[in-house]
Amino acid sequence: MLALVLVPVALLSGCLFLAAAAIDAFAPRDDDRRVAGYGAEQLTNACTIIGAGRDLGFGERDQTIAVMTAMGESSLRNLPYGDWETNGVRNPDGTPTTSVGLFQQQDGWGTRDQRLDPYTAATLFYAALSEHAPDREELTPTAVAHRVQVNDDPNHYARYWGRAVQVVAAVTAPVPEGEEPGIPSCPA
Numbered sequence: 103m104l105a106l107v108l109v110p111v112a113l114l115s116g117c118l119f120l121a122a123a124a125i126d127a128f129a130p131r132d133d134d135r136r137v138a139g140y141g142a143e144q145l146t147n148a149c150t151i152i153g154a155g156r157d158l159g160f161g162e163r164d165q166t167i168a169v170m171t172a173m174g175e176s177s178l179r180n181l182p183y184g185d186w187e188t189n190g191v192r193n194p195d196g197t198p199t200t201s202v203g204l205f206q207q208q209d210g211w212g213t214r215d216q217r218l219d220p221y222t223a224a225t226l227f228y229a230a231l232s233e234h235a236p237d238r239e240e241l242t243p244t245a246v247a248h249r250v251q252v253n254d255d256p257n258h259y260a261r262y263w264g265r266a267v268q269v270v271a272a273v274t275a276p277v278p279e280g281e282e283p284g285i286p287s288c289p290a
Contacts, residue, residue, distance in 0.1 A: 135285050137272040138265035142286055144178035147204055147220055148269050149288035154224035156290070160231075162270065164238070168227055170266035171247040174259040175206040178269075180220055184208075205251070 137145060148169050155165035172178050184201025185191035191199050193208075200209045203217040205227050216222045230250045231238065238246045244260040253259070274290055277283045 137285060138268040140173075140178055140265075140269055145269065145273055145286040147172065147178045147180060149273050149286050150220040151204070151224045151227075152270065152274065152288055154221050155228055158225065158228050160228055162274075163243075164228070164231060166263075166266050166270045167238075167243045167246050168224060168231070169270055170243055170259050170262045171227065171251060172204040173262040173266055173269075174247065174253075175201075175251065176204050178204065180204050180218060180223075181206070182218060 135142060140148070151168045151172055152165045155161075155168055160168075169178070180203055182202055184206050185199045193199055201207060202214060203223045204220055205211075205217075205223050207217045207223060207226060211217055211226050211230075212222070216226065227250065231246070234249045235241065235246045238249075241249070242260070243263050243266075244257055247253075247259040248256045251259075273286060273288050275287075276289050277287055
């Protein structure tokens with residue numbers, strides 16, 4: 103829909119001159135392509151996390167927990183640095199952290215290249231999820247993430263659950279035939 107908008111152009115001798123400008127009021131803007139505050143790069147990473155979970159046989163709740171965890175660790179960005187570089191955070195034994203990637207995984211999770219590959223990092227997360235939270239259906243999502251990541255704050259991930267649910271629903275929604283999704287999409 104085109105709308106006519108009056109735009110102030112100049113103020114001369116106390117008179118405001120207006121110009122009419124036609125704009126498409128419903129044209130998508132970059133901000134419109136965000137879901138829960140996350141843009142295309144981040145939504146693509148969410149799709150990668152979801153895809154890895156699907157490939158390994160994990161259900162939607164586990165996939166959403168994985169997306170929530172990556173939100174809490176890196177804002178769904180594949181970061182080549184971690185807490186040590188940004189905040190001087192150390193491990194409990196005093197050594198600098200070596201966290202990188204979507205899940206901010208340290209050296210014990212795999213090689214640097216593995217941890218910086220979004221798909222591989224997600225598979226490493228899911229493997230730890232199976233090992234450390236076999237009873238995860240009985241736990242809150244943040245408790246599951248904490249068991250896997252061992253964050254200082256056991257409730258750190260709770261604030262990301264609602265956004266993770268939104269993101270997973272948006273990127274996995276079916277796209278009508280012949281339409282472009284407008285956001286990265288990974289429907290089942």
